[in-house]
Amino acid sequence: MENQVTAHEVAKLAGVSQSSVSRVFTKGASVSKETRKKVLEAADQLGYRPNEYARSLITRRxxxxxxxxxxxxxxxxxxxxxxxxxxxxxxxxxxxxxxxxxxxxxxxxxxxxxxxxxxxxxxxxxxxxxxxxxxxxxxxxxxxxxxxxxxxxxxxxxxxENEEAAREIARLLIGRGCESFTYVGGREGASTHIERLKGFTEELKKHGFGCQVLPGDFTYAAGYRNGAELIESGRLTDAVFAVTDLMAYGIYDAFRDRGIRVPEQVKLVGFDDIEMSSWSPYNLSTYVHPxxxxxxxxxxxxxxxxxxxxxxxxxxxxxxxxxxxxx
Amino acid sequence: MENQVTAHEVAKLAGVSQSSVSRVFTKGASVSKETRKKVLEAADQLGYRPNEYARSLITRRxxxxxxxxxxxxxxxxxxxxxxxxxxxxxxxxxxxxxxxxxxxxxxxxxxxxxxxxxxxxxxxxxxxxxxxxxxxxxxxxxxxxxxxxxxxxxxxxxxxENEEAAREIARLLIGRGCESFTYVGGREGASTHIERLKGFTEELKKHGFGCQVLPGDFTYAAGYRNGAELIESGRLTDAVFAVTDLMAYGIYDAFRDRGIRVPEQVKLVGFDDIEMSSWSPYNLSTYVHPxxxxxxxxxxxxxxxxxxxxxxxxxxxxxxxxxxxxx
DNA sequence: CTGAAAGCGCTTACAG
DNA sequence: CTGAAAGCGCTTACAG
Incomplete structure (x- = not known):
């Protein structure tokens, strides 16, 4: 920073005042075509760039x-x-x-x-x-x-639109003939978790269905753990909706490792549509944010x-x- | 930024000079205990923070x-x-x-x-x-x-240490009994690609083995494409080393989708050890950066x-x- | 240790 | 349109 080129040096080389140099680099300021040209040439030659610290300081922006x-x-x-x-x-x-x-x-x-x-x-x-x-x-x-x-x-x-999206997912699963449901959530207190849970369970209730709710923390590991427990406790449902794709992968892998087939034995939906959801081990149905x-x-x-x-x-x-x- | 609290205001409230305020916030400067206390209290009360623009401007750092x-x-x-x-x-x-x-x-x-x-x-x-x-x-x-x-x-x-790591991978695969090899690369010109390719092929040559080299671009999609071609062209080898884990996943999935089993029919190694490598669909052998x-x-x-x-x-x-x- | 003062590199009224 | 000048909020010799 010691060797920084200043507007003053540009001005000297261009044969104009330092104010004019500044004006060339301040949009909205009026400078004659000729002055602009001289300044731009000098600036280019010296490699001048307005110092952002000075600029922010004086403009207070x-x-x-x-x-x-x-x-x-x-x-x-x-x-x-x-x-x-x-x-x-x-x-x-x-x-x-x-x-x-x-x-x-x-x-x-x-x-x-x-x-x-x-x-x-x-x-x-x-x-x-x-x-x-x-x-x-x-x-x-x-x-x-x-x-x-x-x-x-x-x-x-x-x-x-988390809540409405979750409702749509509920309707989709019901339409696929599912009759028992599990929601695997994210960190408690996170609005994405709360809203998706609300939309999903409410829509299910509207159609006369209940929903098993499992706690999570948005990680793959928690998804896997939940997926494993679902099987091992014998509480697997027709459909599982995971609060995020990342958790859905974990759930899917726990199912796969235990010989449970998706979507034949259980339908699975995630949320986010991150890249891996289109990879072949997952090929996950999900909801994409705008x-x-x-x-x-x-x-x-x-x-x-x-x-x-x-x-x-x-x-x-x-x-x-x-x-x-x-x- | 219009309403920013300045050192001057803090000084006034603390009953000291603006210089003293500055010294309190400049490490290495000497201030009496008493002054420091007064300044800190006033600063806290007003919510003062040194303006980084002014600071960077004057210190030229x-x-x-x-x-x-x-x-x-x-x-x-x-x-x-x-x-x-x-x-x-x-x-x-x-x-x-x-x-x-x-x-x-x-x-x-x-x-x-x-x-x-x-x-x-x-x-x-x-x-x-x-x-x-x-x-x-x-x-x-x-x-x-x-x-x-x-x-x-x-x-x-x-x-x-890409080159040496690739040599180690070559030795590992040879040790596993592999006799034919494929390297799936990254973007041409990328040093990671060049170095890993060099180490891998040189080490193989040293042991009397050749190596099929496939072009890539560090993406999952390119990995998948290469994996598919390997099978469809009938040029599958005993082992495949992918320049990155991401590409290895694509290769793996192409294999899996075509009924080829890893590691029974082909051994696969990646590079990077990103999170997904420990997920069960991949469970990928790889090399982790320090x-x-x-x-x-x-x-x-x-x-x-x-x-x-x-x-x-x-x-x-x-x-x-x-x-x-x-x- | 402390204060008054200079000055970092800019922008922007203010005159002309 | 242009230049001289003030000033943004700091740090840091310089005296004391």
Missing amino acids: SSLVGLVMKGVSNPYYPHAVKKFTAELKKKGYSVLLIDTDDVELQMQDIDALLSYHVAGVVIMDATASFQTAEMLKRFRIPAVLFNRVVPGSGLHSVSC VDRMVALSIELLLDPVRSLEDGEVHYLPGEMILRGTT | SSLVGLVMKGVSNPYYPHAVKKFTAELKKKGYSVLLIDTDDVELQMQDIDALLSYHVAGVVIMDATASFQTAEMLKRFRIPAVLFNRVVPGSGLHSVSC VDRMVALSIELLLDPVRSLEDGEVHYLPGEMILRGTT
Whole structure:
């Protein structure tokens, strides 16, 4: 950074004032064609780039958006991350990556977000605590929960239409002739889990069916464990709906390892449509999120000067059922 | 950012100078116990955080490290990303995430890296071009290629000991009695592919064996295609070594779908030991990278004031063979 | 140990 | 359209 080319040096080479150099790199500022040309040439020659620190400092606006993720968890997220960085890049923002270890944002992470006074933060796969929400609100940092809803947090949420999707899955399974059902869930408290459970069991009840509910934590291992128990306890049902594809794989493998055949003996449905669901050992029927639209809406909420700081809007976007070989 | 609390306000509340406030938040600066206490209390009350833009501007040092990744590709990378963010956080750095669409860094990405004059950049899963390398060198931005080597680029590289690992895999397969071999590769030009191919074929040759080499691109789909062709063309060998686990899964599934049994009819080995390799449909024998040590060394190289800007060091770290059910 | 002051590299009124 | 100047919020010699 010691050897950084400054606007001043560009100005000297171009024979204009430093202000003019700045104007060339500030969109919306008026510069004559000739000045622009001279500046651009000098800048190119010297390899000039406006210093973003100075820029953010003086404009009091950050070009950084915080992306909070839980690192290695569901392969569903990398897709969304990619989409976010691409869309934000188009709008001139860069991404500050926060990789939390735990379910909650760490103090150190919050500090980073605040020190850079990020333009906004996207929280993925983390059950943001009220404390985090309060912190963000106190510092007036717009935030949106992606694929999560935390009622009462006042944060914006953009999710898939979980409840309705789960109802659709229930109807699908009933239509396939299933009469007994199991729901294998995710981490308690996670809205995706709660909403899918609600939609699934309610729709089943509407048709006169009950539902066995098994606890989980969104991992393959928990899926496997549940699948194994289902068999070994003799409580296997006609159909199993797993809160995520990842858990569905575990369940499927536990079934396969025990000689239970899908879909002949049991129908299986997941949620997310991550890449592996189309691989031949699984070929899983599942429900796909409208990720592109979810990302676009998240960014819209985050960057809107008015809505971004208003009370949390909760959006549920419809996805689509993907029928494959497990139903 | 309009409503940001400044050191000046903290100073006023604490009844000290703004300099003293700054010193409290600058490690290594000397402040009396009493002053520190007053400042900390005032800062806490106001929710003060040093503005990182002002700090970076005046110190001419960035607390940002660029992490370049190719988004949704091999699940091997999210692990490394998590490790990087965690280790960098410990050292006081935050991560600027660059998600490239292509194999090469885009101009816009480079610009972001330069505008923030990042302290360093880690390039993962991207075959950095010479142009990129030149750019980084011109601006004196330390860079390390993670899991890749680009000879002649002058960039630091930290990789797994690919060649020796591939030799070990060859010996393992020979030891299992295999007499004919196939190598399914990755994207042409990728050092991981080149090195693993070299080690594997050379070691086989040393023992008097040849090797059929199939082209790939690191994807599951290419693995599947190759696996299918192997069977359909009647050129199946006793053993198959895939450049990555991801490709090995595709190969395995193509075999499975065609009734070929692993490891009875063909032995299969992958590379990376990503999560799915321990799942029961695969239970894949593979080779695991020493990710923790690779990350630690990368950061060491990046942040060392001397080595960071010297000519590229190329490091190969030994990993470990993981024997599972496919061999 | 502490305060006053200079200055990092920008943007943006303010005049002209 | 353009330049001189103020100022964003910090760190860090420099005195004391």
